Amino acid sequence: MTDQTGSGNRRTASAQGLQRIIISVDAMGGDRGPAAIVAGLSKSARKNKHIGFILHGDKAVLDPLVEKRDELRGICEVRHAEDVVTMDDKPSQILRTGKKTSMWSAIDCVKNGEAEVVVSCGNTGALMAMSMLRLRKLPGVSRPAIAVFWPSRNPIGFNIMLDGGADIRADEVDLLQYALMGASYARNGHGIQRPRVGLLNVGTEEHKGRAEIKAAAELIAEAAPVAKFDYIGFVEGGDLLSDRVDVIVTDGFTGNVALKTGEGTAKMVSEALREAFMATPLSRIAALIATTSLNRLRKRMDPRRSNGGVFLGLNGTVVKSHGSADATSFSAAIKLAFDLAQSGFNEKLAARVAYTPGDTQDAPALIENKASGKK
Amino acid sequence: MTDQTGSGNRRTASAQGLQRIIISVDAMGGDRGPAAIVAGLSKSARKNKHIGFILHGDKAVLDPLVEKRDELRGICEVRHAEDVVTMDDKPSQILRTGKKTSMWSAIDCVKNGEAEVVVSCGNTGALMAMSMLRLRKLPGVSRPAIAVFWPSRNPIGFNIMLDGGADIRADEVDLLQYALMGASYARNGHGIQRPRVGLLNVGTEEHKGRAEIKAAAELIAEAAPVAKFDYIGFVEGGDLLSDRVDVIVTDGFTGNVALKTGEGTAKMVSEALREAFMATPLSRIAALIATTSLNRLRKRMDPRRSNGGVFLGLNGTVVKSHGSADATSFSAAIKLAFDLAQSGFNEKLAARVAYTPGDTQDAPALIENKASGKK
Numbered sequence: 001m002t003d004q005t006g007s008g009n010r011r012t013a014s015a016q017g018l019q020r021i022i023i024s025v026d027a028m029g030g031d032r033g034p035a036a037i038v039a040g041l042s043k044s045a046r047k048n049k050h051i052g053f054i055l056h057g058d059k060a061v062l063d064p065l066v067e068k069r070d071e072l073r074g075i076c077e078v079r080h081a082e083d084v085v086t087m088d089d090k091p092s093q094i095l096r097t098g099k100k101t102s103m104w105s106a107i108d109c110v111k112n113g114e115a116e117v118v119v120s121c122g123n124t125g126a127l128m129a130m131s132m133l134r135l136r137k138l139p140g141v142s143r144p145a146i147a148v149f150w151p152s153r154n155p156i157g158f159n160i161m162l163d164g165g166a167d168i169r170a171d172e173v174d175l176l177q178y179a180l181m182g183a184s185y186a187r188n189g190h191g192i193q194r195p196r197v198g199l200l201n202v203g204t205e206e207h208k209g210r211a212e213i214k215a216a217a218e219l220i221a222e223a224a225p226v227a228k229f230d231y232i233g234f235v236e237g238g239d240l241l242s243d244r245v246d247v248i249v250t251d252g253f254t255g256n257v258a259l260k261t262g263e264g265t266a267k268m269v270s271e272a273l274r275e276a277f278m279a280t281p282l283s284r285i286a287a288l289i290a291t292t293s294l295n296r297l298r299k300r301m302d303p304r305r306s307n308g309g310v311f312l313g314l315n316g317t318v319v320k321s322h323g324s325a326d327a328t329s330f331s332a333a334i335k336l337a338f339d340l341a342q343s344g345f346n347e348k349l350a351a352r353v354a355y356t357p358g359d360t361q362d363a364p365a366l367i368e369n370k371a372s373g374k375k
Numbered sequence: 376m377t378d379q380t381g382s383g384n385r386r387t388a389s390a391q392g393l394q395r396i397i398i399s400v401d402a403m404g405g406d407r408g409p410a411a412i413v414a415g416l417s418k419s420a421r422k423n424k425h426i427g428f429i430l431h432g433d434k435a436v437l438d439p440l441v442e443k444r445d446e447l448r449g450i451c452e453v454r455h456a457e458d459v460v461t462m463d464d465k466p467s468q469i470l471r472t473g474k475k476t477s478m479w480s481a482i483d484c485v486k487n488g489e490a491e492v493v494v495s496c497g498n499t500g501a502l503m504a505m506s507m508l509r510l511r512k513l514p515g516v517s518r519p520a521i522a523v524f525w526p527s528r529n530p531i532g533f534n535i536m537l538d539g540g541a542d543i544r545a546d547e548v549d550l551l552q553y554a555l556m557g558a559s560y561a562r563n564g565h566g567i568q569r570p571r572v573g574l575l576n577v578g579t580e581e582h583k584g585r586a587e588i589k590a591a592a593e594l595i596a597e598a599a600p601v602a603k604f605d606y607i608g609f610v611e612g613g614d615l616l617s618d619r620v621d622v623i624v625t626d627g628f629t630g631n632v633a634l635k636t637g638e639g640t641a642k643m644v645s646e647a648l649r650e651a652f653m654a655t656p657l658s659r660i661a662a663l664i665a666t667t668s669l670n671r672l673r674k675r676m677d678p679r680r681s682n683g684g685v686f687l688g689l690n691g692t693v694v695k696s697h698g699s700a701d702a703t704s705f706s707a708a709i710k711l712a713f714d715l716a717q718s719g720f721n722e723k724l725a726a727r728v729a730y731t732p733g734d735t736q737d738a739p740a741l742i743e744n745k746a747s748g749k750k
Contacts, residue, residue, distance in 0.1 A: 125578075151643070165577055168585050202540055202631040203500075210543050210628065237635025241643045253585065254632050256577040257625075260612025261633045265640040268526070268616045273648065276665070276672040283668035290652065290661035297651040 020052040020075065021341045023334060024115035026106035027057035028084040029122030031324040034058075037121070038065040038072070040330030044338075045071040051338055054109050056081050056102040081105040085122050087323065091129035103127060107134045110316040116341035119308075119333055121321035128166050128311060135316040138350045143167045143174045144313030145252070146320065147185055148259060153243040160186055161200075161240060161248040164309055165256035175199065175216035175249055176223060177353055181312040182247035183229035184352040188345035189310070189336075192246050194228060198235035200250035200258075209234070220249070227352065308333035310340065313353070317346045395427040395450065396716045398709060399490035401481035402432035403459040404497025406699040409433075412496070413440040413447075415705025419713075420446040426713055429484050431456050431477040456480040460497050462698065466504035478502060482509045485691040491716035494683075494708050496696035503541050503686060510691040513725045518542045518549045519688030520627070521695065522560055523634060528618040535561055536575075536615060536623040539684055540631035550574065550591035550624055551598060552728055556687040557622035558604035559727040563720035564685070564711075567621050569603060573610035575625035575633075584609070595624070602727065683708035685715065688728070692721045 025041065027034040034057055041053055052075040055062055059080035066072050081102035085094055098104050103122050109115040111134050120127050128144070137144055145163035152159040162182050163170065170178065179197050186195035199217055201209040217234065224231040235245050237258060250258070277287040287294065311318040317340050321333035340346070400416065402409040409432055416428055427450040430437055434455035441447050456477035460469055473479050478497050484490040486509050495502050503519070512519060520538035527534040537557050538545065545553065554572050561570035574592055576584040592609065599606040610620055612633060625633070652662040662669065686693040692715050696708035715721070 168577060200632060202543060202628055237632040237637075238639030238642070240636055241639050250632075253577055254629055257575060257612040257629050258632055258636045261615055261636045262612075262640045264613030264616050265637045266644055267613070269641055269644045272672055276668040279668045279671070283665045286661040286665035286668075288661075289664070290658045293651040293654045293658035293661075296654070297647055 020050055021338055022052045022054060022115040023337050023341070024054045024106045024109035024118040025056065025334075026103045026118065026120035026122055027055050027062055028081070028102040029086065029120065029323075030321070030330075031087075031121075032326060034061055035065055036326050037330055038062070038069065039327035040325070040334060041076065042069040042071055043327055043331040044334040045069075045075060048335075048338065050342075051075070051334075053077070054079055054106075054115055056105040056109070057084070058082070058102075079105055079109075085126045085130075087123050089123055089126055091123075091125040094123075094126045095129055095133055098126070098130065103130055104134070107131055107316075107318070110318075111135055117317040117319060117337040119319045119321060119330075119337045121323050121325045121330065121333070123323075124165065124309075124320055127318065127320055131311055131314055131316070131318045135314045135318070138313050138315060138353055140353050141177055141181075141313035143170060143177070144311055145178050145181060146255075146309045147182060147312050148255075148309045150240045150248075150262065152241050154246060156190055156192065159240060159242075159246060159248060160190070161250065161255055161259070162312065163250065163252035163255050164259055165252045166311065168251070168253040170212070170251035172212045172215035172219055175212070175251070176219040177313070178249045179216075179220045179229070179231075179247070180223065180227055180353050181349055182249060183227060184349040185310065185312055185345065186247050187229075188343050188348045189340050194230060195246040196230045196232050196244070197224070197247045197249060198232045198239060198245040200240075200248055200254060201234040201236065203234070203236065216249075308336040310336070312349065315346075315350075317341065395425055396713055397427045397429060397490040398712050398716070399429045399481045399484035399493040400431065400709075401478045401493065401495035401497055402430050402437055403456070403477040404461065404495065404698075405696070405705075406462075406496075407701060409436055410440055411701050412705055413437070413444065414702035415700070415709060416451065417444040417446055418702055418706040419709040420444075420450060423710075423713065425717075426450070426709075428452070429454055429481075429490055431480040431484075432459070433457070433477075454480055454484075460501045460505075462498050464498055464501055466498075466500040469498075469501045470504055470508055473501070473505065478505055479509070482506055482691075482693070485693075486510055492692040492694060492712040494694045494696060494705075494712045496698055496700045496705065496708070498698075499540065499684075499695055502693065502695055506686055506689055506691070506693045510689040510693070513688050513690060513728055515728050516552055516556075516688035518545060518552070519686055520553050520556060521684045522557060522687050523630075523684045525615045525623075525637065527616050529621060531565055531567065534615060534617075534621060534623060535565070536625065536630055536634070537687065538625065538627035538630050539634055540627045541686065543626070543628040545587070545626035547587045547590035547594055550587070550626070551594040552688070553624045554591075554595045554604070554606075554622070555598065555602055555727050556724055557624060558602060559724040560685065560687055560720065561622050562604075563718050563723045564715050569605060570621040571605045571607050571619070572599070572622045572624060573607045573614060573620040575615075575623055575629060576609040576611065578609070578611065591624075683711040685711070687724065690721075690725075692716065 027037045054077045056079050059078055062078045066076050083101040085101045085103045106118045110118045144166055146166045147160050147162040148164035149158040162178050183195045186192040221231045277283050309320040319333050319337045321330055402412045429452045431454050434453055437453045441451050458476040460476045460478045481493045485493045521541045522535050522537040523539035524533040537553050558570045561567040576588055596606045652658050684695040694708050694712040696705055
């Protein structure tokens, strides 16, 4: 990447005259180390001629890894960063001491306009804290959120839930903003023209649930026609996987518990299934016969295929890949980052939360006034 | 049941001279109707010679169902109740209008000492509201909780989580009481001598989580040695199914979302598995070959085997069976009710939450003072 034209111009022209979208990648902090990250970039580069990378981390480790990959030649700049954010680092502390980490360096590339989006598989709390500090929140956004995927029977193969754990609390205005950001993300990031938005609650009856959820239900219903999504009302835990909703809104505490409960349940059922097939010689033969079908099932349930939580509500796009991401999985996160950058989704989202276009007189006030009433 | 000796003596001597534990059963309000309930009682009666029933509901419907079952002869009294609580009834309203329902009648049998425990598969919210009104809370308990099961790799085959959805809020003192009640239930209801108790949170690190959860962590750690359980600290969603904990404490909102998320995930994986086996002729043959192993798996994952949420913190034991319970499932709930009555667990639980025996000077104060500080 010799032809970087500097801040403000985020798409560089390569030697071949191709327009490339530059992705800033934090190479450190994942459970499998930088080799898996570089292998993921390599996978992505083979499939996509419009991509370029700025890779952040220990140059002595990264240079040899990158040099081995022909497909990364000329499209992957390595930037040295001497420190690494570990999974045990506390977010509050790393903000003070983390200036020399690969994560900080990777985020700053988006801040100064050298890259369109940053991808990291490091410590989620630290990544969010650092992103908020360096990129700042979008005007009108009180709490940014992490949008995560759930496998579902919907045509795109998953549902979107937010907040997956950026903040442990959310009041009614936060929940309204999650609905607006989630709908915008579903539309501009995943092509769902009119997303169906549901609010997670303990029951679908009107009289159930916490006060802030009831208040949020009214705000979201009010905003839906203006922001061009369908509000379908309360949904329950089981609906996270259902095809009657596209975007599920909840606070980050509940969202995170649900996410880990779902992962834990799926893992337990899979393990029990494996044990069942290994139990007897006959069942082992059956497993052999059904290999193709079982592989299809495994692929469908494979969380690696939909890897990548997206931070919404910041001046810049941040994709959080799973900490244990392998090459396939990291490449999926890179693809998501690329698609988001290409669609210019963050600019559209910023417009969506700052004001509501196609609006009546009340519509901008709807968001602004409610937000100014916050504690 | 002709030899009922009246209030205060809950064990009746049958004609054969057997001591029987009497269970009060709400026959109405389940999705499958009273026939499934009576079939469940019949199953239980065949296995257990020390059981007797008082069955509440429409006598015109119930009498013929009971008369058909030889094993219920002489041990099942039918009490007429003309009304039924439906799944759509609002708890607040049914408290005013529900005096003639089978649910009310079934609960009152425990209140007036005719039965030791009540079992219903009706509307959970109504059952909790009515139980609180008629049975009253145990001294010192602010919010009763619903204890539910999760399949796990622990020796007894499941973990216990509370609150599963009795109340949508819980402060630190409520969470402490859930820990005390859950540990007592695990010990006296399920034979776990020294239960391991964990507090559900978004991360296992000390610095994460809501204020009331951090405060609860301190209270629970303080109470653990006195109340003779092990506090293992924070657990995450995935731990609901793990074997490193026996009792998981959380508020009813989070607990209910987690429960439904887990059920939804398990259902989706099972459906996908069924589809995978039906996909090709070869996979259908494989399924046939592996029938025994797959049936074993199905049995292990069968929620019917561990059917029954238990309401903790009331003057009397209430078992909530799943709304869609069939005979097998309802019989499992009856077995749980019987075991709880036989162990005298509610008396032990009452003692546990009212004061802490084997205590230092501070121990009773620990509970009482904190409770009196509540809003």
